[in-house]
Amino acid sequence: MNIRIAHLYPDMLNLYGDRGNIIALTRRMNFRGIEVQTDAITMGKSFNAEDYDILFIGGGQDFEQDVLLDDLKKGKDIEISKAINNGIAMLAICGGYQMLGKYYKTYDGKKLEYMGALDFYTEGKEERMIGNYAFRTKEGIEVVGFENHSGRTYLGSNVEPLGTVIKGYGNNGEDKTEGVRFKNTFGTYSHGPILPKNPQLADMIISKAIENKYGKCNLEPLDDELENKARKQVMKLYIK
Ligand code: GLN
Numbered sequence: 001m002n003i004r005i006a007h008l009y010p011d012m013l014n015l016y017g018d019r020g021n022i023i024a025l026t027r028r029m030n031f032r033g034i035e036v037q038t039d040a041i042t043m044g045k046s047f048n049a050e051d052y053d054i055l056f057i058g059g060g061q062d063f064e065q066d067v068l069l070d071d072l073k074k075g076k077d078i079e080i081s082k083a084i085n086n087g088i089a090m091l092a093i094c095g096g097y098q099m100l101g102k103y104y105k106t107y108d109g110k111k112l113e114y115m116g117a118l119d120f121y122t123e124g125k126e127e128r129m130i131g132n133y134a135f136r137t138k139e140g141i142e143v144v145g146f147e148n149h150s151g152r153t154y155l156g157s158n159v160e161p162l163g164t165v166i167k168g169y170g171n172n173g174e175d176k177t178e179g180v181r182f183k184n185t186f187g188t189y190s191h192g193p194i195l196p197k198n199p200q201l202a203d204m205i206i207s208k209a210i211e212n213k214y215g216k217c218n219l220e221p222l223d224d225e226l227e228n229k230a231r232k233q234v235m236k237l238y239i240k
Contacts, residue, residue, distance in 0.1 A: 003029055003209055005038040006047065008057040008076070008096070012068055016146060018058030018093050020193035024202050025054065032220050034210075043071040049083035053209040059094030059191055062106050062124070062150070069112055072099065077115035084117050089208040090185040093194070097179065097187035098122045098151050107150050118182050119156030126150070132238035133168020133190075135178040142166065143198045144234040145190025153189075155180060162188055167239045184208040197230040 007022055026036045041047045049055065060068075084090060084100070098104045102116045107124035130148045137143065143163060152172035155161060161171065162179030170178030170189065179188035186205065188194060195202040203219055210217035 001033070001210065001214060002035040002037065003053045003206075003213070004051060005036060005054045005056060006041050006049070006052040007038055008041045008047075008055060008080075009043065009060075009068055010040045010058070011042055012064045013058040013060040013093075013096050015059040015061075015094065016148075016191035017193050018191060021058070021091060021093070021195040021202075022056055024193070024195035024199075025056075025206060028199065028202055028222060029206055031222055041076070043068065047076050047079055049079040049088065052083075053089065053213050054205065055080065055083060055088055055090040057090075057092045057096030057099065059096055061095070062104075062110075065095050065099060065104065066110070066112060068099075072115065077117075081115055081117035084183065084185045087183045087208075087212060088185070089205050089212065091195075091205055092185070092187040094147075094149055094189050094191060097189065098153065100180075100185070100187055101153065104151055118180055118185070118187070119158035120153055120180060122151040122153045124150040125152060129169035129173055131168055132234065133170065133178075134166040134235065134239045135163035135168075135170060136166055137163045137201075139200075139204075141198070141200045142231075142235070143188075143190065143194065143201055144192075144231050144239065145188070145194050145198075146192045147189040148191065149189055153180075158182070162186055184212070197227055197234065199224045199227045
């Protein structure tokens, strides 16, 4: 088996080691004998989403999100929206997550029109939402992460949250929702990176990609002792 990952804007959107998510996905597939090829999709590079099985986009500052906008609007936005609707497996972090929505109004009043692939919008405030946090997905997976954002995201009725906040702010610090889920696309505010210490979430993304490409998918279990210890330690120290 062979899985192809597109890493969107890796040189611009890579806060707090977001690239570690690509490493976690790759290693967890390699351990199971699945080959992985990752392409860096930088500004100016042409991008055909049909060439890929997983899309990944990390987080960045308002500045980078603004700089990227012209490039995004030259066709990558349409490719990404189409792929999301066709059920591609995708993970988007923080600034990259915000870019899937309708718009982002920065705390100083600048409105960035985004791709509108998903039904939500984001508005920034001067006071940032920072800290270790945790949330629970509808499958009951407890996810730990680190958030640092000015944007408050408000979900529309056509999407689901990725989880419910256990501790921290999540999407907006008000409604206890965290992240977004639509078909096989997952968006989250969690940096850290999120996947190495939340292996169940990593395997959910891998399973979706394999199911899409090869039909059924029964992932061989891995020894996640260290990953689970790391997550439990974060829970103990910062959350519960
Ligand atoms: N620019 C966004 C915000 O501050 C995203 C920040 C991030 O990716 N950490 O809301």
